[in-house]
Amino acid sequence: MMEVTKVTAYNELSKEELLELKEQLETQFTEIKGKNLSLDMSRGKPSAEQLNLSMGMMDVLKSDSNLACEEGVDCRNYGVLDGIREAKQLLADMMEIPKDNIVIFGNSSLNVMFDTISRCMTHGVLGSTPWCKLDKVKFLCPVPGYDRHFSITEYFGIEMINVPMTPTGPDMDIVERLVSSDPAIKGIWCVPKYSNPQGITYSDETVHRFATLKPAAEDFRIFWDNAYGIHHLYDDKQDYLIEIFMECKKEGNPNMVYKFSSTSKISFPGSGIAAIGASDENLKEIRRQMQIQTIGHDKVNQLRHARFFGDISGMVNHMKKHAAIMRPKFDTVLSTLEQELGGLGIGSWLAPRGGYFISFDSMEGCAKKIVAKAKEAGVVMTDAGATFPYGKDPMDSNIRIAPSYPTLEELKLAGQIFILCVKLVSIDKILESK
């Protein structure tokens, strides 16, 4: 059991108490800085230990293997535009959609999303005016969110509108109001499960409200990036997400959603396989582009994945091994936050049940300073602001913590340094108003 200690919130301390505390903390900070550490909590990438879990994949196909896929096609040669059958089945099960509603792509779902936006720009959506011909195109961006989503829409000159996240997903009152009233709003970025960076899973009601949206724009699409669909941390407690495509179909809006996913954080980042899930009509349009863009994606790698995982149950079992490595890392960061910052009133965070991140909210106006101070002591964090469109966090308070890559020992140390930075920057902030 955790020891119960009496904690006083910082803003209840006197100026003198704060100054004394600051002095102590600065001594600690100077000491740590002197160690010339180099720690990285910035990147949502798997650790080497996690990558080792998939090394068996290297032995699945050998020089004497038969590389024909289920439909009899030689995977080494041209042919099969939208994915071999066994890869479709595997990823369709992973994405919880019928295998006729999936198209397999290359190694990156981000690339699929980019290409999707690019196609909308040059060719529109199911006959609509190409977005590049419009004066203004807007996207809704639940915040905090995934910086690389925002980079895509920014790259294409699409105006981004912040929508606050709530514990049940994006604020749907705002989403509904904007989507139904403004025909320039063409899409919304969503990471519906174990969201980046908060680890929030959209509630059943939220998903259902998405499916019943009445967009002013006929070419409005929900960009549903289910990047962490089976990336649980715990066996005994996990989040559940109802399936958006079927909800949309039931509500008569089958074309309204594009689902994206990949095996990047299941097998190897950069050497996995990605997919899009969508309605028949959407996929027809996607395939029309695809057959101009490529002769086909890497079928050998599709076959390697299908044979390595076998089926979705094999993949889910594989994810339990990832979880066993990730869980203590998340627990370490979370317990450090709890023990060191609990009750101090200078930061808040959520304890996610999956995904790759812990989202920390500092006092207003402190995030940039905390990240800069951590860097001073050799701890690299994701840039403050990165979780918002244009890199601008209006409150300057959100910081994304990525616990996956460092070792447990490194994390403990990095966590302590981070805490120290939060405390020091917060004290300065409170002192300003004393």
Next chain:
Amino acid sequence: MMEVTKVTAYNELSKEELLELKEQLETQFTEIKGKNLSLDMSRGKPSAEQLNLSMGMMDVLKSDSNLACEEGVDCRNYGVLDGIREAKQLLADMMEIPKDNIVIFGNSSLNVMFDTISRCMTHGVLGSTPWCKLDKVKFLCPVPGYDRHFSITEYFGIEMINVPMTPTGPDMDIVERLVSSDPAIKGIWCVPKYSNPQGITYSDETVHRFATLKPAAEDFRIFWDNAYGIHHLYDDKQDYLIEIFMECKKEGNPNMVYKFSSTSKISFPGSGIAAIGASDENLKEIRRQMQIQTIGHDKVNQLRHARFFGDISGMVNHMKKHAAIMRPKFDTVLSTLEQELGGLGIGSWLAPRGGYFISFDSMEGCAKKIVAKAKEAGVVMTDAGATFPYGKDPMDSNIRIAPSYPTLEELKLAGQIFILCVKLVSIDKILESK
């Protein structure tokens, strides 16, 4: 030595002689049709025997291999946007450019070309107006050419202008005149070596004239798809191509060319690696797009290729094994054409020294009928017209023959059927005017 037989050109035969000949040929045709054959000379894809040459690639990386690349990065994880060092070196040597002027992509150079055009559409070229904002964008298309090039420009609504091929490459008088006078002309598709479908290699003078073009459009680019750079058929006779990027640089036009290539017909089609070669300034723009579009391409596959081939000399040796398989196939088709059609005045062709195709020109207005007739007898050819923009061959005479995929036995048979169809259709054509 070939037996010398006296041959009379078909148009010198009398009506009666032609009718008699036709009757004989039709008997043969009916007989062959009765065999219900299924042969395919349509696709420029390697045979299974060729694919077997690269099966050793499956054993290069094993579960106990170290997957770190030369710069020390773990290829299994995120990182390294534009290609690992050893893959860059290998493909730079293959493309005859400095390794600092290359970016490695995914599995398909066609995809790189598509993305390049797409980027020009949405973002322009080095600050020029995005092509999608212009009333008219035009491309020059040397004909006959590669159908998939033309499909890309057609997909983006770019107007295509035919430029006739000559034995030394595109007619440069026409290219120079058009490019220097019309600012709507933004590019030209080139397969400069062992061209698709004719197997023509651009002469030194042609390449040099390309490098000295004075385009009316500042954002004019040469799309230089050197798909068959090391795809020779013969050890003792091969074509040489001077290097365009250096020529352009010497002439003060370093930004004017994008070079494309891939290992699709070296290792595995669809599971190879592709690359773009260009100037520093062009690559800067390309990387700017790339870092929005993807976190990185498949580095494990890059590593697999680099370790399998070792270096360019290893790759060139590997291509000699491909040549040993391809050579008798080309020789079979060429000797069939020579023996059966030589001197008849009903068709012409070139004997390429490399690449994947033999281009056949029938009498005007006969290509569609020949292809249809061959299909009737169970031989699939590339659609007549496919080698021209919009699928429209103004003379209806060009037919692309792809000898790589069928076995030698199949090729002999398919060749005989093709000859028969050429003769029958040509006789009808000549009879019309008798």
